[in-house]
Amino acid sequence: EVQLVESGGGLVQPGGSLRLSCAASGFRFNGYEMNWVRQAPGKGLEWVSYISSSGHTIYYADSVKGRFTFSRDNANNLLHLEMNSLRAEDTAVYYCATGVEMVQGVVNYWGQGTLVTVSS
Amino acid sequence: EIVMTQSPATLSVSPGERATLSCRASQSVKNRLAWYQQKPGQAPRLLIYGASTRATSIPARFSGSGSGTEFTLTISSLQSEDFAVYYCQQYDHWPPPWTFGQGTKVEI
Numbered sequence: 157e158v159q160l161v162e163s164g165g166g167l168v169q170p171g172g173s174l175r176l177s178c179a180a181s182g183f184r185f186n187g188y189e190m191n192w193v194r195q196a197p198g199k200g201l202e203w204v205s206y207i208s209s210s211g212h213t214i215y216y217a218d219s220v221k222g223r224f225t226f227s228r229d230n231a232n233n234l235l236h237l238e239m240n241s242l243r244a245e246d247t248a249v250y251y252c253a254t255g256v257e258m259v260q261g262v263v264n265y266w267g268q269g270t271l272v273t274v275s276s
Numbered sequence: 277e278i279v280m281t282q283s284p285a286t287l288s289v290s291p292g293e294r295a296t297l298s299c300r301a302s303q304s305v306k307n308r309l310a311w312y313q314q315k316p317g318q319a320p321r322l323l324i325y326g327a328s329t330r331a332t333s334i335p336a337r338f339s340g341s342g343s344g345t346e347f348t349l350t351i352s353s354l355q356s357e358d359f360a361v362y363y364c365q366q367y368d369h370w371p372p373p374w375t376f377g378q379g380t381k382v383e384i
Contacts, residue, residue: 200363201376203372203374218373251319261310262310262367263320271279
């Protein structure tokens, strides 16, 4: 069974930093691209970042480019999202997400999400 | 960036009725369009990809159609468990961003 479990969310002050992690299991992790998708409270879904299966190709939404860093540890089936210079508008539930045996760009597995709150 | 626009924002229907949700792309995305269902406090669930292909275990009452810039999700006979928010997403643009619509809430 595919499982994605996020951790690391919490309350942080504007300008602060936070590191999210996602532990993956139940599939051949090093064979699949991964994504972060976020959802502000009461709002819609926003794609945040993509990483290739090898970790060599990474893309970011313009809203986080230069502030967030996405990485993966294929030896330990882990993803990390390093978030710096956090702003109030980064407040959201962050989901790690992937498509297993699926067309590129389509997500058929989501984690339960971790809440990041940026507030003083 | 491709902008996805969903309508209506809210759809009020009764159980057993048909629901039709629309999604429009700001430029052609061919058939590279997915639909997701999200219930309160839960992660989204994939319903449809390729504009019309149902994902694994999705009931036949859910169907998708369209191509280019106009897409439709139809729920043929609403069940109580179908009341939720539905999002469309394009995945044609490479490299990302892959963009979502703002959602349609289907309520009783």
